[in-house]
Amino acid sequence: MLEAQDTRRARWGGFGPCIGRGQCDGCPILEAWRGQCTVVPVNAPRVLVRVDPVFAPDSLFTGPAGHRLWVTTGPNDGDFRHRRPWSWEDAARVRGWDVGRRYYDEHGEGFWLERTARVPALGCVITTRARGSFTRHAFRVARCRVALLHCAGECHHDVDLLNAISHACPGPEGANEERSDLRWTHAALATPPPADNIRFHVDIRPMSVKIAAINGGHLEQARLTLSGSGWTAERIRAAGDALRAHLSPPHLSRPACGPPR
Numbered sequence: 001m002l003e004a005q006d007t008r009r010a011r012w013g014g015f016g017p018c019i020g021r022g023q024c025d026g027c028p029i030l031e032a033w034r035g036q037c038t039v040v041p042v043n044a045p046r047v048l049v050r051v052d053p054v055f056a057p058d059s060l061f062t063g064p065a066g067h068r069l070w071v072t073t074g075p076n077d078g079d080f081r082h083r084r085p086w087s088w089e090d091a092a093r094v095r096g097w098d099v100g101r102r103y104y105d106e107h108g109e110g111f112w113l114e115r116t117a118r119v120p121a122l123g124c125v126i127t128t129r130a131r132g133s134f135t136r137h138a139f140r141v142a143r144c145r146v147a148l149l150h151c152a153g154e155c156h157h158d159v160d161l162l163n164a165i166s167h168a169c170p171g172p173e174g175a176n177e178e179r180s181d182l183r184w185t186h187a188a189l190a191t192p193p194p195a196d197n198i199r200f201h202v203d204i205r206p207m208s209v210k211i212a213a214i215n216g217g218h219l220e221q222a223r224l225t226l227s228g229s230g231w232t233a234e235r236i237r238a239a240g241d242a243l244r245a246h247l248s249p250p251h252l253s254r255p256a257c258g259p260p261r
């Protein structure tokens with residue numbers, strides 16, 4: 001990734017092209033690590049990884065002996081050194097985040113990682129229970145249920161939908177059983193446009209918000225219930241957009257999930 005333009009990093013060896021393009025099938029090194037993933041310790045759509053060179057006492061002319069990689073919430077995050085730094089090997093074991101642009105500032109350099117719907121939000125616990133005629137997926141943050149997805153009949157989605165909904169969920173500060181400040185007038189703002197063969201209806205009540213996904217047969221295919229004061233109009237819209245992006249109407253072949261919008 002970075003080494004292509006920096007020969008000092010050549011010692012990082014074969015990892016570079018791998019995490020840059022995500023084409024790791026058949027890569028013997030990453031194959032050996034499959035299943036041992038590094039968790040990005042931040043709940044955010046993107047993080048900035050700062051790359052600090054580490055110099056041995058006598059390595060002034062030979063370049064850094066290694067690197068410490070620090071996960072930060074962005075350029076203004078100066079309080080990141082309490083986190084455990086990564087090695088390049090740790091970074092190579094990150095799954096579900098795409099490597100984004102390189103970054104430079106007066107403190108050094110780094111690169112962005114962009115979260116995808118292949119991973120859930122950190123701190124959000126998703127549980128699934130299948131009943132006879134429906135399936136329910138619960139989303140808990142700080143042990144408080146903040147969202148419940150009810151799928152009528154069998155699920156017409158994969159885990160990407162659940163992950164994308166978890167990205168929209170409020171953090172611990174908004175996970176509670178308090179009423180929302182939102183009014184029904186926010187519903188239009190929070191309603192996603194119709195997708196192919198699915199339209200959406202948002203109902204904002206004091207104690208919960210419901211997003212219904214209604215398919216071409218006028219059937220409620222899925223219903224997402226959101227509760228707690230942390231659900232802003234923007235978060236509700238993000239949850240609705242997750243349904244729109246990842247829910248397939250029944251009896252249609254499932255389209256490939258695109259990048260998060």
Ligand SMILES: [Zn+2]
Binds near residue numbers: 018
């Ligand atoms: Zn690879």
Ligand SMILES: [Zn+2]
Binds near residue numbers: 137151154155156
């Ligand atoms: Zn489902």
